[in-house]
Amino acid sequence: MPSRRLERLNEQFKRELAEIIGSELKDPRVSQITVTAVLTSADLAHARVLVTTLAPESQRTSILAGLFNARPFIRTSLSQRVRIRRVPELDFEWDTTLERARRIEQLLAEVRPHSRPPDSE
Numbered sequence: 001m002p003s004r005r006l007e008r009l010n011e012q013f014k015r016e017l018a019e020i021i022g023s024e025l026k027d028p029r030v031s032q033i034t035v036t037a038v039l040t041s042a043d044l045a046h047a048r049v050l051v052t053t054l055a056p057e058s059q060r061t062s063i064l065a066g067l068f069n070a071r072p073f074i075r076t077s078l079s080q081r082v083r084i085r086r087v088p089e090l091d092f093e094w095d096t097t098l099e100r101a102r103r104i105e106q107l108l109a110e111v112r113p114h115s116r117p118p119d120s121e
């Protein structure tokens with residue numbers, strides 16, 4: 001379980017990264033990105049940035065490539081906004097929470113017996 005300080009830092013990173021990516025990046029590949037979570041290691045050396053988009057599946061590789069290329073700029077911008085000694089290395093990943101939830105719902109729908117309406121007695 002992350003410490004309270006780490007939770008606060010993750011939330012601050014999330015807000016700042018969303019602002020940087022949404023308004024300061026000029027790369028056309030990186031558009032319509034939502035930062036859903038930031039998971040920072042306990043030693044603050046690395047941070048996994050979970051992102052999602054409404055763009056088609058075929059554009060995801062291009063979007064991640066744009067984020068990868070922009071990492072130095074994003075990290076520098078983040079260091080100017082957040083007052084900590086060392087800003088963590090950023091790794092961008094797709095947040096698959098919604099896809100997993102849809103898959104679980106689909107599996108449950110297949111397994112559930114067809115429910116019949118309750119008796120009206």
